[in-house]
Amino acid sequence: MKEHVLENILTRRSIRRYQRRPVPREILEQIIEAGSYAPSARNSQPWHFTVVTDPERIARVTAELKAAVLRMPQNPYKDFVGAASYSVNFHNAPVFIIVSGNTEASGMVESDCALALGTMFLAAHALGIGSCWVNQLGSACAEPGFRAFLTELGVPPHNYVYGSGAFGFAEGEPPAAPPRREGVISYISADAQ
Numbered sequence: 423m424k425e426h427v428l429e430n431i432l433t434r435r436s437i438r439r440y441q442r443r444p445v446p447r448e449i450l451e452q453i454i455e456a457g458s459y460a461p462s463a464r465n466s467q468p469w470h471f472t473v474v475t476d477p478e479r480i481a482r483v484t485a486e487l488k489a490a491v492l493r494m495p496q497n498p499y500k501d502f503v504g505a506a507s508y509s510v511n512f513h514n515a516p517v518f519i520i521v522s523g524n525t526e527a528s529g530m531v532e533s534d535c536a537l538a539l540g541t542m543f544l545a546a547h548a549l550g551i552g553s554c555w556v557n558q559l560g561s562a563c564a565e566p567g568f569r570a571f572l573t574e575l576g577v578p579p580h581n582y583v584y585g586s587g588a589f590g591f592a593e594g595e596p597p598a599a600p601p602r603r604e605g606v607i608s609y610i611s612a613d614a615q
């Protein structure tokens with residue numbers, strides 16, 4: 423069991439090409455349940471999971487996000503909007519999950535939501551489902567038009583989007599893991615010389 427968990431962690435990759443076939447509902451529910459079991463500051467569980475599987479609605483999120491980014495002169499993703507490839511298209515995944523959180527429910531809501539999303543990625547991988555973090559939604563979350571759209575979509579009105587993920591069956595082989603950076607570990611033990 424322990425070996426399986428470690429192997430799952432080491433073999434998960436960000437997937438950017440998906441099959442169109444839908445993810446069965448019971449698999450989605452297991453992924454979301456896993457996310458809801460992530461640790462959270464003072465057990466605040468400040469997250470809300472908006473699970474979008476309607477292709478038209480996913481396309482609308484993309485369109486609304488692009489339009490919002492273009493309305494925001496300082497938006498860091500403005501230069502990416504024209505690129506067909508980048509994740510404003512959510513990699514054409516059949517499932518898109520928005521993790522939003524209530525800042526009043528937790529002093530560490532961003533960390534809580536990120537951990538929930540990371541836990542869902544690992545659960546998805548264990549269940550044969552690929553995933554990829556999509557970063558742009560938070561940058562447009564306060565833009566009035568996009569905010570209204572998020573609310574219409576079911577994101578609770580006072581929640582901020584802290585992360586979102588594309589999910590689905592991977593198309594083709596996953597990419598190789600990028601090499602790990604060196605020099606990022608320091609052991610400070612009593613027996614160190």
Ligand SMILES: Cc1cc2nc3c(=O)[nH]c(=O)nc-3n(C[C@H](O)[C@H](O)[C@H](O)COP(=O)(O)O)c2cc1C
Nearest residue numbers: 434435436437438508509554555556557558599600
């Ligand atoms: C906070 C965060 C933001 C990310 N944003 C994006 C994104 O917007 N689009 C994308 O395709 N991948 C995104 N990624 C995925 C990373 O590019 C990916 O994790 C990294 O290249 C390492 O690859 P791996 O996940 O396959 O190990 C993001 C990952 C994190 C943790």
